[in-house]
Structures are given as structure tokens and as C-alpha cells.
Amino acid sequence: MTDKKEHIINHAVELFAEKGFEGTSIRDLAARAEVNVAMVNYYFGSKEKLFEAMVQHKAAYLKGIIEELSKDNSLTEIEKLDRIIESYVNKMFNNRLFHRVIHQELLLHQRESLQDSIINIVSPNAVAIKNIIETGIRKGVFRKIDPPLLIASLFGTFNQVLLSKKMCNKLLDKNPDYIPYEDPKFKKRLIDHLKDLLHTYLLKN
Amino acid sequence: MTDKKEHIINHAVELFAEKGFEGTSIRDLAARAEVNVAMVNYYFGSKEKLFEAMVQHKAAYLKGIIEELSKDNSLTEIEKLDRIIESYVNKMFNNRLFHRVIHQELLLHQRESLQDSIINIVSPNAVAIKNIIETGIRKGVFRKIDPPLLIASLFGTFNQVLLSKKMCNKLLDKNPDYIPYEDPKFKKRLIDHLKDLLHTYLLKN
Amino acid sequence: MTDKKEHIINHAVELFAEKGFEGTSIRDLAARAEVNVAMVNYYFGSKEKLFEAMVQHKAAYLKGIIEELSKDNSLTEIEKLDRIIESYVNKMFNNRLFHRVIHQELLLHQRESLQDSIINIVSPNAVAIKNIIETGIRKGVFRKIDPPLLIASLFGTFNQVLLSKKMCNKLLDKNPDYIPYEDPKFKKRLIDHLKDLLHTYLLKN
Amino acid sequence: MTDKKEHIINHAVELFAEKGFEGTSIRDLAARAEVNVAMVNYYFGSKEKLFEAMVQHKAAYLKGIIEELSKDNSLTEIEKLDRIIESYVNKMFNNRLFHRVIHQELLLHQRESLQDSIINIVSPNAVAIKNIIETGIRKGVFRKIDPPLLIASLFGTFNQVLLSKKMCNKLLDKNPDYIPYEDPKFKKRLIDHLKDLLHTYLLKN
DNA sequence: TATGAATGAGCCTTCATTCAT
């Protein structure tokens, strides 16, 4: 990917996160990125293809979360989940604008093929986590719970705090200027909550 | 609210859920609702005011979830939470299109004033739940956990399964045609999971 | 003409004077006159016919200016002109909104038939004045000047001060809040100027 | 100013003169100028900004009428006025469509800021003429008359003949097809009338 | 490779008018 393309994509993420796909005009984007209006079509072919390119480019951070763990056989299942939580929270906090964009997309029924490719990117992680949980259950370390729905609880918690700053601040009783995603204390608090939830819920006794 | 207005709003919810606010044109909507294009502006003044009217009209289902419980002093805290879960899941399954629309809105930074009014509608429920949890903790019935984040887990789980059918089916290993929101078994499964999660996580021993 | 019709016409004059024919919407007018939107079409048939009715109704003040004088044979030509100036200035000051409306119309090439009827209302006065001037010339009382263009100077002076308050105030070095048309001193000043101009220009010696 | 912009403005003047600002649609204009409907907004930003650009561009002819004279100290006051009359009549005959447009604007209360800028363009000439007249009076060459109202008579005469061809022809007893503004004889006649009027009215004896 | 100019399609909205009562 050339510098110019990456430059455009970085500004596209910002705008898409703010205004959505339909709400962002190529002229907005060109102005924000300080490039010619024809550049987007020149480099990417169309607004939609720019979006796809952005997804492909930015989704990288989602990969590799699991791979690291599967190599390390010395870890127990609960340790693996702890690592995943830490890794996930860190990565999502750093990529929260893009994260918001792909969740906008999942909420719509436009551009279905794009939805499929997003799901193809996201779901391997879910599957891997499910495998870990099922292994824990099979080993008798974990209680017999509903793995898919526990994963929904896990991801849902992330998303609930990440997707709307206003809602998050309301829940936390913070003033509207507080940006939880830039506060290391909040990050630790979220990680602690999720670990505690999984430990308490999954581990026997 | 007149029949005509309600008729338009009902079709508007469908289209907004599918395509988002910017992605839905008044012409689309007029065609879908089989009314004249000028009707939306005639009845609501503008596309944006139609949206607001829709939110006010449809948000009714969110009210009253909590009020019912606060009257009943015979219930313990965990029983209250159980009732809330049941009530919430039922109501959200029935209003899932609208639910999707307001979550689209929370993801964007367009129309901020509308966001505020959505939050004003949604948050009282969260606050009420937080009060119940904190009361349980104070009474020594519940473990000392992080109430706001537990609520995020609770709502997050709902949203995670409700907001994207595709993602939900992927998680559940269902085929793409399965509509979980119309399957009573799935509804029960979700309710059971959430009750189990809260019971296990909150109750001592 | 019914009271209702006259009521509407009176508000129509105000709005047309302010915003012009195309710039005034029937909804504006209905709101201003506090009648139903359908009333204009109900009473007048269309917006254009309302305009025509307004012209016919309001043009009455222009009639009779000359008739009064032609009866009185005891007046000299210059005395007749003096009377006409007084009468004209008084009537136009009282009907300046309508006066502005018909001059808007004369400036456009829309609604040509209406222009004709306006001219048919206005021109008899000009013709009568021309006759007076030509009689004066024939009698040797007036200098031999160009009657049509002198009439242009006469009407042109009226219009120049009447049609734009801003322009008028600029010329008079008044502040923008001054309303010359409501100041009796200004009226006298205008009459004096026109009389002086005609006397000096027309009378020999 | 690019050729394309000027091309659009030239057709805009025609249409605005014919139909007024509100009566002229961008689609009309695009068709007349044989350009795309989006061109007006592309070049000027909006219909209103096109209008302003037109005023700025076309008003040039009004400037410089006076400046020429103020340099020449050898001219007497009455000679200066004679030159001004000639210059004004010539320029206004050549720009009569635009002249009509700005007088439409002065008649309305829409777009007040534009009115101000028109007055700022027009009034310097009036002020300069007033100075000449007042100087003449002070020197004892001119009779003591009412300068602002004499200027109203001067400009009013121009406007009276220029603004409505129909009215003008009626006054002159010409048939409706006669176009006075293209007849050099009429131009001379107008100039002669105005010079005669000013000479007779202003000069002592 | 890069871009300013240009465009057709579509947007939301307002319009004068008509209709059913």
C-alpha cells in the first residue's frame, strides 16, 4: 500500500466513524485529507472500494490475537482467556474508530458482501475463543455453560463501552468531556471486570 | 398520533434499520409506504423530524420496564434482575428493528441532539438496574463487583445478538436463513444464559 | 367585494410589496391573513387571479385624479399641474405598497396581459397631463419643451423617492430608520420641489 | 473571471431582467446558457451567489462615470453635469437589462445585504453629482434649489424611460414594437431634454 | 501519474393547486 493510499484511508476512517458511509462525501474526505477530489476514484475506483480497502487494511490488528496463544501449550485455558481479554481490549482501544466503522456496517443491510468479509475477519477469533472454552469444559475445568452466548457477553461488553462515548460516560457517571478510551485506569478497570466475570462464571468453586 | 403518521413511521423503521438514516431516501420511504413523496414533509416537516417522531413514538416500549418492578417490594434483588432480563429480551425481540436504528444513531456523531434524547430514554433503565445491583451489594447478598461494567455486559450481550443477524448466526453455527429472533427456543436460551451469568457472578456461594 | 376578499387583498399587497409575486407563497399569505390555505384559490381561483383582483381593487386611487380638474375651467394650466402634483403625491404616499407592487410588475416580462391592464390604468393620467402641458404650450404660456419626457421626469421623481426607502434615505442623508413617507415635512418638500421645477421649467420669463 | 462564468452571467442578466430572481430557475438558466444544471452551483456556489457575482461584475460600468470629470478642473459645473448626463444615458442604454435587474432588487425586501451593496455601488455617483450642484450654488452660478430631490428627478427620468418599454412607448405615442433604447434619435432626445431641464432649472437668468 | 472541470442522477423540500367532506 502506497503512502498516499494509506493517508487517504486514515482520514477515511475518521470520517466514516463520525458520519457513517453514506454521510461521508468524497468531497469531505478529499478536503480532510487535503487531496484532489478525483484521487479517491483514481486510487480506489469508487467510494465503496475505498471502504473495502480500508477494511482490509485496518482489520490487520484483529488478526494474530489468537495465533500467538495457540502456539503456547504451557498456558491453561483460563490463562489463555485472560491473555485474549488483555490483547483485545488493548487493540480495540487503539483502533476504536475503525471498530466503530465496522459495527456501523454490521448494523446495516447495505453492501452485504462487505458484511460477509467483515464477518470472515472477525469470526475466526470468536471460533478460537469458543474452542478454548469448550476445551476447558471438556477437561472439566470449566462449568458447563453456553459458549456462543458467553462470547456474545464478552464481545458485547467491549462493544457496549466502545461504541458510544456518551452512553459509556452516562453509565460510568462521568462528565461528557471524559474520554474513557484514553484513560489507562479505565482500560484496567474493563480488563479486571472481564477477567473477574469469566473467572467467576467459568471456573468451578 | 394519526393512522397515516403511524403507517409512515412503521415503514420508516424498516428502511432506517436496513439502510440507515442517510441511506434511506424519502422517495424510498414514500414508495415503500405507498404514499406521496410530499407526505413525509407534510406530516413531519422534514426527514429529520420524522426520525425524531419515530424515536419518540417507538421508544415507548423501553419505558415501563422498570416501573413495574419498583412497585413490588416483595421481590428480592436477584428476582428483580431475573424479571428485567425476561422483560428486556421480550421487548427487544419485538422491537428489534427500532432497536437497531437507535444503535446506528449512537454510533454516529451526526444529529447530536437526537443522541442526547435517545440516551435520556435509554439510561433510566440502566440507572434503575444499577440501583438494584448496588442495593444487593449493600445488603450483602451480592458480591462486590463493578456495577456499571456489569450492566455493560448485560446490555452488551443483548445488543451483540440483536444487532447483526449474520454475526449471531455465525456464533451459533446456524445457517444464514435462520432467524434467531423469531425462534422461542433461542429467546429462552438467551434468557437462561443471562440469568445464569448474573446468578453465578453476583450471588455469594 | 366581500370583506374576506378585501382582507386577503390587503395582506397580499403587503407581502407582494415585500417579496414580489414569485417570492410570496400562498402559505405565507394565508398565514399572514390568518385564513385557510385553500381560501385564496377558493375566492380568487389562483394566485395570479388574486394578483389581478388586487390590481383592479387597489388601482381605484389612481382614477379620479384628473377628472376633478377637467371639470374646473377656471384654473390655468400651471394651477392644474400644481393641483395634480399635490394630489398625486398625497395618493401615492398613502398607497405606496401597492405602488411598489405595480412597478415590480412593470419591470418584469412575466404576465404580460397584466402589464397591459396596469398601463391602461396608469396611462390616462399621463395623457391628461400631456394634454394640459400641450395646451399651455399652444396658448403660449409654457415654453416649447418635450412633453412626454417632462412627464417622465415628473413620474420618475415620484418613483425615485417612493420605490426604495434605502436609496431615498441615502440621497437625503437620513439615517436608515427614517421613514420619509410618513413625514409630512418630506411630503411638502417633495411637492415644493416638483412645483418649483415645473414652474421654472415651463413658465416663460 | 473565466469565460464560462461570464457566459453564465450574461445569460443570467437576461433571464433575471425578464423574470426576476425568484422567477428564474437554475434549470431555465442552464437551458438558456446551454450548460449543465450543476454548473451554476459549481461555479458560483448557489443561485444567490451567482446573483451577487453578476452584480459585482456588471456594476463596473457605473464606476468611472464621475472620476473622469473630477480630474478636469477646466470644466464649469454645468458643463460637468452635461457630460454626466451624456455618459449616464449612454452607459445605461448599453446596460439596460442589468439596470432593470438592480432596480427589481431595490424594490424588494429580500436579500437586504445585496441591496446595501447595490446602494454602495450606485450612491457614490449621486453624492458626486450633489457636490457639483452644491458647488454651483455656493459659487452663485446655480439657483438655490433642493439638490437631493433634483437628483431624484434626474435619475428618476432615466429610470422612468428605461425600466418599462411598454410604459415608455405609451408615453411617446409609439407602437409596441418600437425599441426606444436602440434608437439613437431617442437617446439624443432624452439627453437634450435632461440638459435643457437642468440648464433652465439651475442657471440664473 | 494526477487533477481541475464538468455532469447526470438523485437528494430534500416547497410549491400552487385539488379534492373530499
Added chain:
DNA sequence: CATGAATGAAGGCTCATTCAT
């Protein structure tokens, strides 16, 4: 007689995209 509801047409404007250079 009067009016609230409803409508097709047209309004100004913005859009993603294409084109000539």
C-alpha cells in the same frame, strides 16, 4: 360555504463519478 388533507411538479442543491489534459 369552508377547510384540512393530499398531491404532482418543480424548486435549489449535492452527489459520486468521468473526462480531457
